[in-house]
Amino acid sequence: MSGESHEAVHRHPAPTSFIRKYIFSLDHKVIGIQYIMLALAAVLVGMTMSVLMRMNLSWPGTNWPILGTLFPGGAPGGAMNPEFYLSLVTMHGTIMVFFVLTTAPQGGFGNYFLPIQIGAEDMAFPVLNMLSFWVTFVGFIVILAAIFFSGSESTVGPIGGWTGYAPLSALGQIAGPGQGMGMNLWIISIAIFCVGSLLGALNFITTLLNMRTRGMSLMRMPLTCWAWFTTAVLALLSFPVLLGGGILLLLDRLAGTSFFIPGGLYVSGILSGTNPNFPVHTGGSPILWQHLFWFFGHPEVYIAILPGMGATSHILATFARKPVFGYRAMVFAIFAIGLLGFFVWGHHMFISGMSPYSAMTFSILTLSIGVPSAVKTFNWLGTLWGGRIRFTTPMLFAIGFVSLFVAGGITGLVLGQTSLDLPMHDTYFVTAHFHLVMGVASIFGMFSATYFWFPKMFGRLMNESLGKFHFWVTFIGVYCIFVPMHTMGIVGMPRRFAQFTEYEYLKTLHPLVVFVSIAAIATVLVQIVFYFNLFWSMFKGKRAGENPWEATTLEWTTSSPPPHDNFAGHLPVVYRGPYEFAVPGAANDFVMQTQPEIAHQPVGQEGTSGNGHDGHRH
Amino acid sequence: MGRALAVIIWILTLLSVSLFFVNKWWFPTAISSHAAALDRQFLITITVVGLAFTAAQVGLGYMVWKYREDAARTRATYTHGSSKLEVIWTVVTAVIFIGLAVMGQSVWASLRFNDAPAGSYQVEVVAQQFQWNFHYPGPDKVFGRTDPKLIDDSSLNFIGLDETDAKAKDDAVHSVLAIPANRPVELILRSKDVIHNIWVPQLRFKQDLVPGMAIRVHFTAITPGKYELACAELCGQLHFKMKSYLLVLPDDELNALTALPQDQFQTRVTELLAKYPLPAQP
Numbered sequence: 001m002s003g004e005s006h007e008a009v010h011r012h013p014a015p016t017s018f019i020r021k022y023i024f025s026l027d028h029k030v031i032g033i034q035y036i037m038l039a040l041a042a043v044l045v046g047m048t049m050s051v052l053m054r055m056n057l058s059w060p061g062t063n064w065p066i067l068g069t070l071f072p073g074g075a076p077g078g079a080m081n082p083e084f085y086l087s088l089v090t091m092h093g094t095i096m097v098f099f100v101l102t103t104a105p106q107g108g109f110g111n112y113f114l115p116i117q118i119g120a121e122d123m124a125f126p127v128l129n130m131l132s133f134w135v136t137f138v139g140f141i142v143i144l145a146a147i148f149f150s151g152s153e154s155t156v157g158p159i160g161g162w163t164g165y166a167p168l169s170a171l172g173q174i175a176g177p178g179q180g181m182g183m184n185l186w187i188i189s190i191a192i193f194c195v196g197s198l199l200g201a202l203n204f205i206t207t208l209l210n211m212r213t214r215g216m217s218l219m220r221m222p223l224t225c226w227a228w229f230t231t232a233v234l235a236l237l238s239f240p241v242l243l244g245g246g247i248l249l250l251l252d253r254l255a256g257t258s259f260f261i262p263g264g265l266y267v268s269g270i271l272s273g274t275n276p277n278f279p280v281h282t283g284g285s286p287i288l289w290q291h292l293f294w295f296f297g298h299p300e301v302y303i304a305i306l307p308g309m310g311a312t313s314h315i316l317a318t319f320a321r322k323p324v325f326g327y328r329a330m331v332f333a334i335f336a337i338g339l340l341g342f343f344v345w346g347h348h349m350f351i352s353g354m355s356p357y358s359a360m361t362f363s364i365l366t367l368s369i370g371v372p373s374a375v376k377t378f379n380w381l382g383t384l385w386g387g388r389i390r391f392t393t394p395m396l397f398a399i400g401f402v403s404l405f406v407a408g409g410i411t412g413l414v415l416g417q418t419s420l421d422l423p424m425h426d427t428y429f430v431t432a433h434f435h436l437v438m439g440v441a442s443i444f445g446m447f448s449a450t451y452f453w454f455p456k457m458f459g460r461l462m463n464e465s466l467g468k469f470h471f472w473v474t475f476i477g478v479y480c481i482f483v484p485m486h487t488m489g490i491v492g493m494p495r496r497f498a499q500f501t502e503y504e505y506l507k508t509l510h511p512l513v514v515f516v517s518i519a520a521i522a523t524v525l526v527q528i529v530f531y532f533n534l535f536w537s538m539f540k541g542k543r544a545g546e547n548p549w550e551a552t553t554l555e556w557t558t559s560s561p562p563p564h565d566n567f568a569g570h571l572p573v574v575y576r577g578p579y580e581f582a583v584p585g586a587a588n589d590f591v592m593q594t595q596p597e598i599a600h601q602p603v604g605q606e607g608t609s610g611n612g613h614d615g616h617r618h
Numbered sequence: 619m620g621r622a623l624a625v626i627i628w629i630l631t632l633l634s635v636s637l638f639f640v641n642k643w644w645f646p647t648a649i650s651s652h653a654a655a656l657d658r659q660f661l662i663t664i665t666v667v668g669l670a671f672t673a674a675q676v677g678l679g680y681m682v683w684k685y686r687e688d689a690a691r692t693r694a695t696y697t698h699g700s701s702k703l704e705v706i707w708t709v710v711t712a713v714i715f716i717g718l719a720v721m722g723q724s725v726w727a728s729l730r731f732n733d734a735p736a737g738s739y740q741v742e743v744v745a746q747q748f749q750w751n752f753h754y755p756g757p758d759k760v761f762g763r764t765d766p767k768l769i770d771d772s773s774l775n776f777i778g779l780d781e782t783d784a785k786a787k788d789d790a791v792h793s794v795l796a797i798p799a800n801r802p803v804e805l806i807l808r809s810k811d812v813i814h815n816i817w818v819p820q821l822r823f824k825q826d827l828v829p830g831m832a833i834r835v836h837f838t839a840i841t842p843g844k845y846e847l848a849c850a851e852l853c854g855q856l857h858f859k860m861k862s863y864l865l866v867l868p869d870d871e872l873n874a875l876t877a878l879p880q881d882q883f884q885t886r887v888t889e890l891l892a893k894y895p896l897p898a899q900p
Contacts, residue, residue: 082855082856082857082858082859083855086852086854086855086857159852159854159855160852161852165812165813165851165852167811167812167813167829168812168813168852168853168854171811171812175747175811175812175854176747176854176855177854177855178854178855179854262829262830262831263830264766264830265766265810265811265829265830266746266766266769266771266778266810266811267747267810267811267812268747268811269771269772271766271767271769272766284830285830286813286828286829286830287828287831320685320694321687321693321694322694322695322696322697323696323697323698324698324699325697325698325699326698326699326700326703326704327698327699328699329699329704329708351815351824351825351826352826352828353825353826353828353831353833356726356727356730356731357731359726359730360723360726360727363719363722363723363726364716364719364720364723366719367715367716367718367719368712368715368716368719370711370715371708371711371712371715371716374670374707374711374715375704375707375708375711377674378703378704378707379699379704381674381677381678381681382699382700382703384678384681384682384685385681385685385695386685386694386695386697387681387685387694387695388685388686388687388688388691388693388694389620389681389682389685389686389687390687391619391620391623391682391686391687396619396623399623399678399682402678403627403630403675403678406670406671406674406675406678407634407671407675410667410670410671410674411667413663413666413667413715413718414660414663414664414667416719416722417659417663417718417719417722417723417726418722418723418726418730419655419656419659419722419723419724419725419726420656420659420660420663420722421824422656422725422726422729422822422823422824423645423656423660423819423822423823423824425815425824425850426815426817426824426850426851427850468619472626475626476626476630479630479633479634483633483634483637484637486637486638487637487638487640487643488643490638490643490644490645491643491644491645491646491819492645492646492817492819494817494848494849494850496852496857497857497858498857498858499858500858502858502859502861503846503848503861504846504896504899505646505819505846505896505897505899507899508642508643508899508900509643512643581694581696582693582694582695582696583696584693584696589692589693589694
C-alpha cells in the first residue's frame with residue numbers, strides 16, 4: 001500500500017456550496033459531527049422522557065398542571081395515566097439504545113476519527129457514508145412521528161418496551177392502547193435504522209482493512225480503531241437479523257401473516273378470525289421474535305459499549321502518559337467479547353419457555369464473557385499503574401468509565417445464572433445492570449471522547465472548570481440513581497410497572513424510589529452545563545493547537561480542525577505503535593507514531609531519562 | 619484532583635456496598651423448597667460480586683491517588699504489560715466466573731430438567747390481559763376440556779371450559795391460586811392473548827406464560843400463608859394492576875376447598891383470603 005496511490009484514488013475536491021459542505025456532505029468529519037448532533041438531539045428527548053417517568057413513579061397520581069396542558073390525553077388534569085407511562089418506557093429505551101448509544105460512539109466519533117487515526121483521507125465509500133447518516137436521520141424522524149401519530153390520544157408512542165415482544169406488538173389496535181399506528185412507525189423506524197447501520201458497518205470494515213497508511217499495521221492501530229472495527233463487524237452480522245424480524249413483525253400486523261402469532265388467541269373479547277379487526281392467525285411462535293430480537297439485541301449491547309472501551313483505553317494511556325498495558329491482550333479481549341457476544345442472547349430468555357438445557361448452555365457462555373471484560377479492567381488498572389496521571393476532564397470521564405463499567409458489568413454474574421434469573425428476571429436489578437453498563441458507562445466513554453477530541457474537531461478546547469463540575473455531579477449522580485435500583489430488584493420490584501401502589505411488598509421501597517428520582521432529576525439538570533460548554537466552546541473556547549494533549553496518534557499530527565482531505569495532501573507514514581509514552585531516552589515523554597526515530601538526548605540531563613524498567617515490546 | 623477522585627470513588631464504593639446490608643431492603647422471606655439453595659447461591663454470587671467490585675474500585679482509587687502527576691517523577695513507568703499477569707488474571711477470573719455459572723445450574727436443574735413428580739397437585743393457569751384465571755380440576759383430578767372457541771369473557775367463561783364435558787362438571791375456575799403446602803405443585807401455564815409472567819417473590823419463581831404454548835413447571839411451597847402474585851412481563855396498559863394472590867394452604871384446608879362445588883369454592887377462597895394476612899413487612 002503506497003500513500004501515493006491512495007491520494008490518486010481517493011482525493012476529492014473540497015465542496016464549496018453550503019449544502020454539499022454541511023448537509024449532504026461526503027466528508028467523514030462532517031458526517032461524524034452530524035451523527036453526534038443527532039445523538040445530542042435524541043438524548044434530550046430520551047432524558048426528558050426518563051424525568052417524566054421518574055416523576056410518575058415516585059409521586060404517582062400527582063397533578064402536574066404543565067403535563068395536563070402538554071399532554072391532555074396522556075395526563076388528563078396533569079396526572080399521568082399508565083399507558084402514557086408505558087409509551088414513555090418504550091420510546092425512552094428505543095431512542096436511547098438506537099439513536100444515542102448506536103449513533104454517537106460509532107457513527108459519530110468512529111466516522112470522524114477512524115479514517116484519521118489510520119491515516120486515510122476519507123472513508124472508503126463516501127457516498128455510502130452520507131447515505132448511512134441520512135437513512136439514520138429518516139429513522140429518527142419516523143420514531144419522532146411515532147410520538148405524534150401513535151394512534152392513541154393517551155400515549156406518546158407504542159407500548160412494548162424497547163424489546164417489542166410479540167404477540168403484544170403484533171396484534172394491532174385490538175391489544176389495547178399503544179398498539180396502533182405508533183407500533184407500525186416504531187417497527188419502520190427500527191428497520192430504517194438497521195439499513196443505515198449496515199451501510200455504515202460496510203464502510204467502516206472496508207476502510208479499516210484497505211485504507212491504512214504506510215506503516216500502519218494492524219497491531220499499530222489505536223485501540224479505538226480495533227473497537228470501531230469490531231463494532232462494525234457486530235453491526236454487520238446482527239442488524240440484518242433485526243431487520244428481517246422487523247419486516248416479519250410488520251407483515252403480521254399489516255398483511256395478516258402469522259410469524260409470531262399462534263392460533264386460537266382471544267384478545268379483548270374477540271376470538272381470532274371472528275372479527276375483521278382480528279383476522280385468523282395460526283402457527284406463529286412468540287418465542288421466535290425473542291430469538292430474532294436478542295440475536296441482534298445482545299450484540300447491540302457491545303455495539304454500544306465497545307467504542308467507549310476503545311476511547312477509554314486511548315484516553316487513559318494519553319493522560320497516564322504511559323503505554324496501554326497489555327495492548328495485545330486488549331485486542332484479543334475486544335475480539336473475544338465480540339465473538340462471545342453472539343452466543344449469549346439466550347440469557348434474556350431463560351424463563352421464556354425455551355428449553356432449560358439451552359438455558360444452561362447460554363448461562364455458562366454468558367459468564368464466560370465476563371472473562372475478557374475483566375481482562376480489560378485489569379489492563380486499564382495496569383495502564384494507570386506507574387503512570388503520571390493528568391486529571392483533565394476527558395481523563396476524569398475515562399476513569400469514571402472504568403468505575404461504572406465494573407459497577408454495572410459485575411452484576412452480570414448474578415443475572416447470567418439460570419437459577420438466579422428466577423427471582424431477578426424483569427426486576428429493577430436488570431434495569432440497574434444494563435443502565436449502568438450499556439447506558440451510563442457507554443455515555444461516560446462518549447463524554448470522555450467529546451472532551452478529548454473536541455479541540456481536534458473544532459480547534460478550541462472545552463472549558464475545563466465546567467467540564468470538571470459536569471463530571472463530579474454526573475459521576476456521583478449516576479451512582480445515586482442506579483445502585484439503589486439493585487436493591488429494589490432484590491426486594492422484587494418489577495420493571496415496566498406504571499405504578500407500585502398496588503403491591504404491599506413494594507411499599508418498603510418508596511423512600512428509595514423517591515431518592516432515585518431526585519438524583520435523576522439533578523443529574524439530568526447538570527447536563528445543561530455540558531450542552532452549554534459544548535456550544536459555547538465552539539465559538540469562545542481557548543484555541544487548541546495541533547496537539548493540545550501531547551498525544552501520539554495520527555489525528556494529532558494534522559491541524560485542528562483537519563483540512564478536507566485530513567492531512568493536506570501528505571499522507572503520514574507510521575513508524576511505531578500508538579501509545580509510546582514515557583519512552584526512556586526520548587526527548588519528550590510522548591513519541592508520535594509518525595516520528596521516524598527516537599531522538600536521544602545526552603543521558604543524565606534533567607527530564608530525559610524516564611524511569612521505565614520493562615522495555616518489553618510487542 | 620487525584621486524591622479527591624480516589625476518595626469519592628472509595629466513598630461511593632462503601633455506600634454502594636453498605637446498601638446491600640440493609641435488612642429492610644432484601645429478599646422477602648422465602649416459602650419454597652428450592653429457595654434455600656437458591657438464596658445460598660445468590661449470597662455466594664453477590665459476595666463474589668461485592669468483593670470483586672470493592673477490589674476493583676479500591677484498586678482504581680489507589681491508582682489515581684498514587685500515580686497523579688507530581689514533580690518527583692519526570693516520567694511514567696515505561697512498560698507494555700506482562701504476559702504472565704495476563705495469563706494469571708485470565709485464568710483466575712475464568713475459573714471463578716465459570717465455576718459460579720456451573721454452580722448456578724443446580725437449582726435450575728432440580729426445577730427444570732425433570733417432570734413434576736407423579737401425584738403433584740395440578741393447576742392450569744390461563745392468563746389474559748390484566749387478569750389471572752386458575753383452573754382447578756376438582757375432586758376427579760382431571761381437567762375438563764377447554765376450547766378457545768368456547769371462551770366468552772362476557773358470560774364469565776374465561777378459559778373456554780366445555781360445560782358438556784363430564785370431566786368439567788367438578789372443575790372450578792378462580793382468580794386466586796390456591797396450592798397445598800409441602801406437596802409438589804405442577805402448573806400448566808397458558809395465555810389467551812399476549813405473553814404474561816407469573817411471579818411470586820416469596821416463591822423465588824418466575825415463568826412466562828406464552829400464547830400457543832402449555833408450559834409445565836413445578837415447585838413445592840412450604841409455608842402456608844397469603845402472598846402477592848404479580849405479572850412480570852409487560853402485557854399492556856394495565857400490566858401493573860394484573861395482580862392476584864397465592865394461597866398456600868395446609869393439606870386439610872386445601873382438600874376441603876377442592877372438594878367444594880364451584881359456587882362454594884368461590885366463597886371459601888374469599889374467606890381464606892381474609893383469614894391469612896400478608897407477610898409482615900421487614
